[in-house]
Amino acid sequence: HIPLALILSLLAAYVVYLIAANRISLSYYIGHAMTRREFRVYCQPIINSDNGRCLGIETLLRWKNKRQGWISPDVFIPLAEQHRLIIPLTRYLITTVAENLNLFPSRPSFYISINVAAEHFNTVSIIDDIRNIWLPANPIASLMLELTERTALSEIQHEQIKTLKEMGILLAIDDFGTGHSSLSYLKNLSPDVLKIDRGFTASIGTDAVNATVTDTIITLAQRLKIKMVAEGVETEEQMDYLRLRGVNALQGYYFAKPMPINVFPLWLQQYEAR
Ligand code: C2E
Ligand code: CA
Ligand code: CA
Ligand code: CA
Numbered sequence: 001h002i003p004l005a006l007i008l009s010l011l012a013a014y015v016v017y018l019i020a021a022n023r024i025s026l027s028y029y030i031g032h033a034m035t036r037r038e039f040r041v042y043c044q045p046i047i048n049s050d051n052g053r054c055l056g057i058e059t060l061l062r063w064k065n066k067r068q069g070w071i072s073p074d075v076f077i078p079l080a081e082q083h084r085l086i087i088p089l090t091r092y093l094i095t096t097v098a099e100n101l102n103l104f105p106s107r108p109s110f111y112i113s114i115n116v117a118a119e120h121f122n123t124v125s126i127i128d129d130i131r132n133i134w135l136p137a138n139p140i141a142s143l144m145l146e147l148t149e150r151t152a153l154s155e156i157q158h159e160q161i162k163t164l165k166e167m168g169i170l171l172a173i174d175d176f177g178t179g180h181s182s183l184s185y186l187k188n189l190s191p192d193v194l195k196i197d198r199g200f201t202a203s204i205g206t207d208a209v210n211a212t213v214t215d216t217i218i219t220l221a222q223r224l225k226i227k228m229v230a231e232g233v234e235t236e237e238q239m240d241y242l243r244l245r246g247v248n249a250l251q252g253y254y255f256a257k258p259m260p261i262n263v264f265p266l267w268l269q270q271y272e273a274r
Contacts, residue, residue: 045268087123091133114145176194
């Protein structure tokens with residue numbers, strides 16, 4: 001049999017590897033970071049392509065850790081999902097936005113969009129959070145949930161989404177065209193908004209095949225009467241192309257990079273005075 005010393009040294013090596021790979025420390029710190037309020041809520045404007053008005057914002061989390069510095073959401077969101085911290089993290093986000101509604105225009109057509117993991121729809125947690133945190137804040141602006149298509153949704157998940165829609169919550173399909181179940185999502189969820197992944201936007205003027213896919217997605221959404229938001233608009237050429245094809249709304253560095261929510265009112269003021 002295997003000597004204990006060997007097992008112990010292998011175990012130690014594994015722990016060292018995990019720490020080196022940032023896996024243990026990061027997931028461990030996510031919990032602490034929430035209590036230390038190391039997460040910041042940023043937002044990025046979404047622009048009406050017809051008249052240039054700001055239609056709403058997408059909230060995006062940022063994490064500034066004392067030791068590691070800025071950590072990308074592409075790193076900590078998957079970790080938070082794996083370690084069941086995504087639900088409390090999203091609750092923190094909803095709470096922060098609900099406490100800061102005064103920063104945003106209060107008209108029903110203005111929407112505040114939040115990214116949600118499909119995992120949220122396994123339990124009633126998101127519905128509870130909206131009922132207990134969002135609605136009591138008496139928002140006039142609308143709430144939109146952005147769901148990324150990764151896996152097929154279960155019966156329960158469908159039920160939750162139906163309930164949310166009945167509550168007046170808007171639904172967007174995020175990163176459309178990159179997942180595996182695009183068409184069944186459109187058929188079964190009848191979303192309010194379809195977000196065209198920034199990979200497609202980037203292909204405009206550079207990649208003929210992907211540009212054809214982009215055109216096809218646009219036509220599909222128009223036939224189904226679903227509004228579109230194109231992500232990752234960085235150039236005037238992309239803006240013109242998308243606008244010409246009737247994409248309703250645009251989001252990207254061309255208009256504004258994500259900013260802390262408390263900076264948004266000043267940005268909006270300057271943008272509207274342009
Ligand atoms: P996403 O939902 O697709 O968000 C859009 C990402 O594109 C954001 O990256 C944004 O900063 C970036 N972006 C916006 N405009 C441009 C542009 O013109 N050019 C380029 N190159 N990039 C642009 P970010 O903030 O790093 O977030 C990455 C991903 O992390 C998000 O992708 C989303 O899936 C996830 N995420 C961020 N915040 C949250 C959150 O609160 N909850 C959940 N569940 N996921 C989140
Ligand atoms: Ca999103
Ligand atoms: Ca996206
Ligand atoms: Ca994405």
